[in-house]
Amino acid sequence: MTLTISAPPHIKQDTTFRKITWIKYLALLPVSLVSVYFFGLHALALILAGIGMAVVTEVVIQKAFKKEVTVTNGHAPLIGLMVALLVPGEAPLWIPIVGAFFAVAIGKHAFGGIGSYIFNPVLVAWVFLQLAYWSAMHPASFPELGGISDLFLENGAGMLVGVSPIALVGGLYLILKRYVEWKVPLFYALTTLVLALLIGDKIGHVVTGAFIFGVLFLATDSPSSPVTKNGRIIYGILCGLLTVIYGHFANYVFAVFYGIFLANCVAAFIDNNTLPRSFGEESLLQRKYRRLVNKIPLEKLGVKIDD
Amino acid sequence: MAEINVMETIPEKMIIPLKQHNGDICEPLVSKGEVVKVGQKIGECPSDKCAAIHSSVCGEVVSVEESSHPSGNRINSVVIQPIEETECEDFTPFKDSGKEQLISAIKEAGIVENYGNPTHLVLNPPDCDIDTVLINATASEWVGHNYETPLEYASQMLDSLRLLMKAAGASRGVIVLRNDDKDSIDAFDGLDYEGKTIMVAPLLGKRRVDYYFNDQNTDIIVVSQDKIYGKNIFEYFTYNVTGRKVSFRCTPASAGVAICGVKSAKAIHDLVNTGMPYIETVVTVSGQVNNPQHLLVKIGTTFRDVIEACGGYSGEPAKLISNGVITGVAQYEEEVPVTKMTTSIIVQGKDEVRKDISKECIHCARCVDVCPVDLIPNRIAALANQGRFDECKQMHVENCIECGRCSSVCPSKIHIMQLLQYSEEAIAKAYEDLSEKESSNLKLGCACGSE
Ligand code: SF4
Ligand code: SF4
Secondary structure, three states: OOOOOOOOOOOOOOOOHHHHHHHHHHHHHHHHHHHHHHHOHHHHHHHHHHHHHHHHHHHHHHHHOOOOOOHHHOHHHHHHHHHHHOOEOOOOOHHHHHHHHHHHHHHHHHOOOOOOOOOOHHHHHHHHHHHHOHHHHOOOOOOOOOOHHHHHOOOOOOEHHHHOHHHHOHHHHHHHOOOOOOHHHHHHHHHHHHHHHHOOOOHHHHOOHHHHHHHHHHOOOHHHOOOOHHHHHHHHHHHHHHHHHHHHHOOHHHHHHHHHHHHHHOHHHHHHHOOOOHHHOOOHHHHHHHHHHHHOOOOOOOOOOOO | OOOEEEOOOOOOOEEEEOOOOOOOOOEEOOOOOOEEOEOOEEEEOOOOOOOOEEOOOOEEEEEEEEEEOOOOOEEEEEEEEEOOOOOEOOOOOOOOOOHHHHHHHHHHOOOEOOOOOEHHHHHOOOOOOOOEEEEEOOOOOHHHOOOOOHHHHHHHHHHHHHHHHHHHOOOEEEEEEEOOOHHHHHHHOOOEEOOEEOOEEEOEOOEOHHHHHHHHOOOEEEEEEOOOOOOOOHHHHHHHHHOOOOOOOOOHHHHOEEEEEHHHHHHHHHHHHHOOOOOEEEEEEEEOEOOOEEEEEEOOEEHHHHHHHOOOEOOOEEEEEEOOOOOOEEOOOOOOEOOOOOOEEEEEEHHHOOOOOOOOOOOOOHHHHHOOOOOOHHHHHHHHHOOOHHHHHHOOHHHOOOOOHHHHHOOOOOOHHHHHHHHHHHHHHHHHHOOOOHHHHOOOOOOOOOO
16 A cells, blocks of 8 residues: 655645646637637737747747746636737738737746746737737727627627627636636726716717626736735726826727726735734725625635635 | 554564653663563652653563664563463552643553643643643544544544643633544534534634634634644744744743644543553554554564564555654654654555665755745755755744655755754754853853743
């Protein structure tokens, strides 16, 4: 009889980073399919170009620096896919290729790889493409939510990701299953909607595919957001604030990306300033907040609680 | 409803380690070939930081040698071959004895807390006064020891608490139950004790025991709180129950609090009423065995015999764990004895054993969300990994109760808890090495009765 010896704990959840990443593909599959339906095979080519280049870049870099090749954890191709989803449907093929290269090489590896980068690589690439190839990156039109049908198929979509807001709700499943964190998206969405209403922007302009993608997939990218409990709330609110400021004066599609990108800059700063005190002694506000949260019957709603 | 079974079979071999506590190892009083009786003292304390060892069976000493210990080390042990007869030492009950007598009786009976500290030191710490005794019943249920019914458990626990208070010279006593342990709460609720009705009060927010002591105007209360587990829960537990903070590197004794377990409380009750020393304990056997159960076993029985008494393995065992899946120790072999510190035995099958490689932290904040004492485990682990212990200290690493939840949820499979323990040990070492002079402007040492 052979007995295994190991350090405690002896039970661990089977959630791994790899699993979290691959599940995100599932959540992004519907929107990718709709975009191919909408923009034709060119969209498929864009997506494949993005994924392919991201994989190649990651392998080359990790081989060149003699590191373990980690493409199989799915992170690099995911970046490639997300970059491709953020380009306009008519963009030339080299746009996602350059974007994916930039995202993986500069956005991810130049900053030290997973866990060390400070900006979401997808947004790094998007900002770079936007500044360098303005004309190719400017979508032909900006979507506006007119009626319910636009939720399913958005005829004004400029980017791949804008084609169908409803196809993105797979992200909600990720949150319900606790694969991604819930505080950031909740507070981000709330802040944006409330502020937009307050200053009188049309909600149809705000709630687009890009916004939902930003809330559910970009803002929740864990390495570039804070970890403390209060920090995540502040971060969500900040993302919303920046989005509304940019969106009010320009458009809400770009606002989402610039907003999250700028909020990334201060994520570490937020963390450092929200470190909890000994035994997490709570302030009055926190106590009120916790009472409120404890009242939500999460378990009854089928939400898995980590424990 | 769960019940306790008594292990009847007499094993072929008993291994009784001469150290079943934290402190100094006992000196053997017997040698090869001698015949021992049940309850005969076989290990003598060389110092005060120690608890005596008794034989739990009648039999012949086969050898006194180094043998496996569930802690993973090899410890000098007395190996006994039991015989059928059960000849006992004459036990004398200790009814109506005073504080001093009780303390020395507890030491002689070798009563030890399940976390390892000898009970007499917990109740009577050198140069500290205890004013409150807590019985932590959050981890065990009434099946935690040999009781017939929950009611018997409840009334005996109250008696034990009285005894503990007497031994410690404490004026107040608290039994802390777990919120979801309905059986025990029902048993305690409404019980008449010393002319007063016991009410189980929940610990909520800032309402700690002081409030209930004033409210119910008694010196014994029963409260309930959520389950907390971990290897290092005493500071947190003290804070949670009494609101007193234990300063860094001090024991709850410095705050005037003694924390006892259900098992030692029961052992003291037995000692006073029958005079029996600490020679048997209840272990919970679970996992891949045919009859998982609570079993009353004699100390020194090997894990193999215990598992056989539970019907044997129900598959190919891959991991044998003592004391819980979260913080327990994985065993090298089956030939390790049940000691005074053993509370459970868990057998895991092949598919339950995970082999993972640690990866980079992805800041997913899952560890932050599960930490019961509000630490930022991922950041402290990273700092500890880089040897930046002073920064770990600033982030209150000493509050970690070593519950292992962070390691268990981490998707990158980082050994967060071990890194935290490592930094805690390094900090403790650094403090020990500080010379008197250098530390003059640092507040060191544990003043008794401090806040
Ligand atoms: S840091 Fe980890 S082991 Fe320590 S108390 Fe928090 S969750 Fe438990
Ligand atoms: S759970 Fe693991 S990966 Fe997630 S933040 Fe904590 S240490 Fe990092």
